[in-house]
Amino acid sequence: MRAEIIAVGTELLMGQVVNTNATFLSDQLTGLGYGVYYQTVVGDNVGRLRECLALASQRSELIVLTGGLGPTEDDLTRETLADFLGVDLEIDEVGLTKIERHFTLQKRVVTENNRKQALSLVGSHTLQNPTGLAVGDFYQQAGQPAYLLLPGPPSEMKPMFLEAAVPLLKEYLPQSTSLYSRVVRFFGIGESQLVTLLSNEITQQTNPTIAPYAAPNEVRLRLTVQASDEAQANQLLDTLEARIMAVAGNYFYGYGEDNSLVQETVKALREAHATVAVAESLTAGLVQSSLGKLSGVSEVFVGGFVTYSNEMKEQLLGVKAATLAEHGAVSRECAIEMASNTRRLTGADYALSLTGVAGPNEVEGQPVGTTWLALAKPDGSIMSEAFRFTRHREYIQHSAMMNALNMLRLELLNKK
Numbered sequence: 001m002r003a004e005i006i007a008v009g010t011e012l013l014m015g016q017v018v019n020t021n022a023t024f025l026s027d028q029l030t031g032l033g034y035g036v037y038y039q040t041v042v043g044d045n046v047g048r049l050r051e052c053l054a055l056a057s058q059r060s061e062l063i064v065l066t067g068g069l070g071p072t073e074d075d076l077t078r079e080t081l082a083d084f085l086g087v088d089l090e091i092d093e094v095g096l097t098k099i100e101r102h103f104t105l106q107k108r109v110v111t112e113n114n115r116k117q118a119l120s121l122v123g124s125h126t127l128q129n130p131t132g133l134a135v136g137d138f139y140q141q142a143g144q145p146a147y148l149l150l151p152g153p154p155s156e157m158k159p160m161f162l163e164a165a166v167p168l169l170k171e172y173l174p175q176s177t178s179l180y181s182r183v184v185r186f187f188g189i190g191e192s193q194l195v196t197l198l199s200n201e202i203t204q205q206t207n208p209t210i211a212p213y214a215a216p217n218e219v220r221l222r223l224t225v226q227a228s229d230e231a232q233a234n235q236l237l238d239t240l241e242a243r244i245m246a247v248a249g250n251y252f253y254g255y256g257e258d259n260s261l262v263q264e265t266v267k268a269l270r271e272a273h274a275t276v277a278v279a280e281s282l283t284a285g286l287v288q289s290s291l292g293k294l295s296g297v298s299e300v301f302v303g304g305f306v307t308y309s310n311e312m313k314e315q316l317l318g319v320k321a322a323t324l325a326e327h328g329a330v331s332r333e334c335a336i337e338m339a340s341n342t343r344r345l346t347g348a349d350y351a352l353s354l355t356g357v358a359g360p361n362e363v364e365g366q367p368v369g370t371t372w373l374a375l376a377k378p379d380g381s382i383m384s385e386a387f388r389f390t391r392h393r394e395y396i397q398h399s400a401m402m403n404a405l406n407m408l409r410l411e412l413l414n415k416k
Contacts, residue, residue, distance in 0.1 A: 001175060003034040004060035006052050008067035008077050009152055010043040021066045021150075021157055028161065033175030033226075034062060044074035053084045057145050062173060067152030069134040071113040078137065078149060082121055085147075087139070092120045094128060095135035102133060127164035132156035138168045146173060180233035182223045184241065186251040187261055187406055191219045197247045201240070208240045216395065217402040218253075218261065253409070262290045265405040268412040269300035274378075276408060277348035278304035279317055279338040281329065281355040282371065287401045302348045307338070317341045328364040330356055332384050335374035339384075343376040350411070351376040352404050359393045369396050373404045375411060383407070 005025050011017045019041060026036045037060065042052050049068075056063045068077030082089050095118035103110045117134040120126045127136030132151055140146040148165055150157045186194060191214040195202065198221075202210050208225035223240055227233035245252060254264045269276060278287045278301075285306045291297050305316050310329055313319040319337045327333040338353035356371030357363045369389040376382045385407065389399040 001034050001062055001173060002060045003029050003036045003062040003064065004038040004056045005029075005036065005040070006049075006056060006063065006065045007039070007041045007152075008044065008049060008065060009041075010045075010074070012041045012067075013043050020154055021152070024154070024158060025064055025066070025161065028166075029062075029064070030179045030181075032166070032169060033178040034173075044068060044076065046076055046080050049077065049080045050084055053081065060145060062146050062148065062169075064148045064150065066150045066157055069117065069136070069149065069151045071111075071117055071134075073113075075116075078119055078121070081139075081147060081149065085121070085139070085141075088122045089119045090122050091115070092118050092126045092135050095120070095126065095133075098128075099133050125168055127160050127168075129156055130159045130163060136160050136164065138165065138172070140172060177226045177228050178233075180225050180227055180230065180237065182237050182241070183255060183257045183259075184221045184223060184244065184252065185254045185256075185259060185261075186219045186221070186248060187217065187253045187402065189219060189248065189251040190214075194219050194221075194248055194251070198244060201243060208236050210240070210244075217399055219251075220257075253406070261402055261405055261409070263294060265409040265412075266291065266294055266297055266300055268409050272412045272415060274349040274412065275300050275302050276350045276352060277302050277342050277346035278404075279342040279351065279353040280304065280306050281308055281313070281338075281353075282358040283354050283397045283400050284308060286397055287352065287354065287404060290401060302346050304346070304351075305342060313338065317345070328366070330364055330366045330370055330372060332372055332374075332386065335372035335384050336382050339374035339376040339382055349378045350408060352408055354400050354404050356387075356396075356400060358396045358400075371396070371400045371403075373400065373407060375404075375407050377411065383411075 005022050007019050007022055012019050022039045029036050040052050042048050065077055068075045096115060099114055099118055100110050120135055120137050121139045124137040124139040127138060129135055134151045137149040150160055191212055195212055208223050211222040213220055223237050225233050225236045227236060253261055280287055288304050291301045307313045307316050310324050314321055317338055318341045319334060323333050323337055335353045335355050338355060339351045342353060343351035353374045357366050357368050359368035362368060371387040371389060372384060374382055374384040387403060389396040
């Protein structure tokens with residue numbers, strides 16, 4: 001079934017409010033088996049909203065409207081839809097009682113514009129608002145598109161949709177299949193290279209499908225399948241994932257839209273019952289800050305140092321003056337001493353070090369993007385690796401952080 005979302009509100013068009021409702025509704029509707037084909041944002045204007053409704057009614061079977069159900073003069077979504085469909089409006093007594101009770105408790109008078117929040121289309125299924133005052137509507141005529149009216153504030157829209165709208169959709173617009181998705185994440189490979197490796201799978205895809213999209217320093221694949229139930233979906237997704245891993249498994253690091261390489265590294269530390277400390281130069285605390293954002297990370301992260309200048313590298317980390325004089329701060333030798341001394345000073349099982357040139361200018365004759373990473377291990381050995389990152393300063397710093405964490409993550413996984 002083709003679904004369409006119309007978000008109503010001039011504040012959305014002007015960029016004063018981000019349209020997060022469309023993201024939430026698209027995800028929810030897709031999970032229920034509806035295909036969201038279109039999203040539209042329209043201002044609080046009767047004429048333009050009618051144009052949107054006329055177009056949507058010709059191409060979609062479920063039309064979801066958010067916003068414009070409030071008490072002000074520019075909240076005209078319900079009135080405009082009623083006029084477009086030729087349907088009268090009536091007061092929903094349950095909704096009105098809630099509004100009157102609210103104003104009584106606030107010791108305020110209920111005005112006529114407040115009562116209009118209890119209006120509903122005659123013949124509709126009224127949706128009560130668990131967290132606000134404006135009621136919603138689900139309206140359906142035989143042979144015509146179904147209309148779902150929801151309030152604009154996400155704090156009201158989300159619970160109304162989940163608690164009141166979803167049961168109605170399942171009852172009156174049931175879908176025989178649903179869409180299921182799985183996000184698979186990769187590090188150390190670019191989007192174009194990953195797509196090339198998976199060219200046969202992508203060109204021949206039917207069900208499931210593969211949608212690649214790049215994020216800073218990683219690539220994600222959204223695997224989506226249409227299936228009758230979760231068991232069938234998992235079977236199809238597992239089969240596709242196995243074929244993907246056969247050609248790109250070396251770059252895989254985790255699942256989920258909200259997951260990250262930082263989280264996976266912390267997870268690997270917890271599973272290994274190991275701790276880490278960090279010494280940073282070019283990243284200026286980015287690694288430690290990223291680790292510190294995770295709840296409970298103190299179990300595995302003991303702390304570290306930010307040593308931007310050579311003087312701090314000597315005074316805090318004990319990097320030898322001779323090392324800095326002979327090899328410079330942007331060198332394998334400096335990175336090794338930073339990691340080794342950090343592990344000794346903190347007592348952590350592992351220690352990471354990052355030194356390099358974030359830009360915009362060269363340092364010690366080293367080009368912008370030159371980076372050295374080192375990892376000191378429990379057995380006293382140290383591994384190091386050089387990189388040449390490109391783009392802007394923030395990207396170079398992020399790239400250094402991601403590669404350092406991945407170095408540690410892979411080392412922990414190889415110890416299993």
